[in-house]
Amino acid sequence: MKCPENIIRIVESCTKEHPGDIEVRYNEPMTTHSSFRTGGPADCWIRPSGENFPAFAAALLAAAHAGHIPVFVLGGGSNILVADAGIRGIVLDSGGWTGETGGKRQEGLLEFRAGTSLDAAAEIAAETGLSGLEFLAGIPGSIGGAVWMNARCYGQEIADVLAETESIVFSGSAPECTRQSADKAEFSYKRSPFQSRDALILSASFHLRPGEAPQIRALMDSHRRDREAKGQYRYPSAGSVFKNNPDFGKPTGQIIDELGLCGLRTGGAQVAPWHGNFIINTGGACAADIRALIDEVAARVKTAVGFDLEPEILFVGH
Numbered sequence: 001m002k003c004p005e006n007i008i009r010i011v012e013s014c015t016k017e018h019p020g021d022i023e024v025r026y027n028e029p030m031t032t033h034s035s036f037r038t039g040g041p042a043d044c045w046i047r048p049s050g051e052n053f054p055a056f057a058a059a060l061l062a063a064a065h066a067g068h069i070p071v072f073v074l075g076g077g078s079n080i081l082v083a084d085a086g087i088r089g090i091v092l093d094s095g096g097w098t099g100e101t102g103g104k105r106q107e108g109l110l111e112f113r114a115g116t117s118l119d120a121a122a123e124i125a126a127e128t129g130l131s132g133l134e135f136l137a138g139i140p141g142s143i144g145g146a147v148w149m150n151a152r153c154y155g156q157e158i159a160d161v162l163a164e165t166e167s168i169v170f171s172g173s174a175p176e177c178t179r180q181s182a183d184k185a186e187f188s189y190k191r192s193p194f195q196s197r198d199a200l201i202l203s204a205s206f207h208l209r210p211g212e213a214p215q216i217r218a219l220m221d222s223h224r225r226d227r228e229a230k231g232q233y234r235y236p237s238a239g240s241v242f243k244n245n246p247d248f249g250k251p252t253g254q255i256i257d258e259l260g261l262c263g264l265r266t267g268g269a270q271v272a273p274w275h276g277n278f279i280i281n282t283g284g285a286c287a288a289d290i291r292a293l294i295d296e297v298a299a300r301v302k303t304a305v306g307f308d309l310e311p312e313i314l315f316v317g318h
Helices: 005-017 053-066 118-128 143-149 213-229 252-258 287-305
Strands: 021-029 041-049 071-074 080-082 087-093 109-113 162-171 174-181 199-207 237-240 269-271 278-281 314-316
Touching: 005 021, 005 041, 005 053, 005 087, 041 053, 053 071, 053 087, 053 162, 053 174, 053 199, 080 287, 109 118, 118 143, 118 213, 143 199, 252 287, 269 287, 278 287
Parallel strands: 041 087, 071 087, 080 314
Antiparallel strands: 021 041, 109 199, 162 174, 162 199, 237 278, 269 278
16 A cells, blocks of 8 residues: 555655654554554554654644644554554654653652653652652553543542643644643543644643652552553553443443453454453454454443443544
8 A cells, every 4th residue: 555645745844844863654554553463554654753853743733734634643552443444644653752851850740751651650750759650550551642541540540640731732723832731620531631632742740749769669569560460461452441430330341241251252352351341362353353342342231231331442543
């Protein structure tokens, strides 16, 4: 499949206008960029790195917007299911825009670039003696993706500690870089205001509190061991597939387990035998297998107990 010429022209123009450490691949298989290890090719995958990222990203988004070319922003790839047909348009990979920005530690704040892994952010907080990000330890995602999703686990969510975000937003047709204080009222269970905004998250800062490094690390290690015990790393997967709902009276995984659906298979996709809310790629699964199994589980739960399961993973290119 040949990448459309208009995409190539835009990418070449932007890289010439904002030169730097920019990796570009056309017809890039998404299997290596998704934790499910599935997905067809993206027309164009691009990863800018270093301090040039914001300027390049703004130029690329503006040009794509003007040319009516879709842009999908990729974080850690841990909460998406890319279609077998792939992704049309441009995939902007934030994995080259990482690290702590610095400068706010004295205020009890830590700020991270959007592509920073959640585990790395938790480690930096621990090294600094600041507590509040322990719940992120071991999650294979990025800061930007976690803010976008309002990631939640172990009774905590991003909105609990989020102080401020920096993002590129479109005002009319022109991109504009803006900082905004977080308003927790705009966040809810695995939802954030960014899900309804035409914006690219550049960084996020977090309100943290002083803590003892040994205690912080002990809690982080406990979370990592718990994830390993739950089998989150045994096979390619996206972690929990469906959202929990307090109206169900019990976790979604427990409902699926009690209906005897653990081990259910479609092609190479399987409901994990040890956890009802995990769907795993046992080897050779395609995205269609996983999507069909998700739909099958949802249909069986609806028939058996009347609950409508809501997927928490993002279907890209479907």
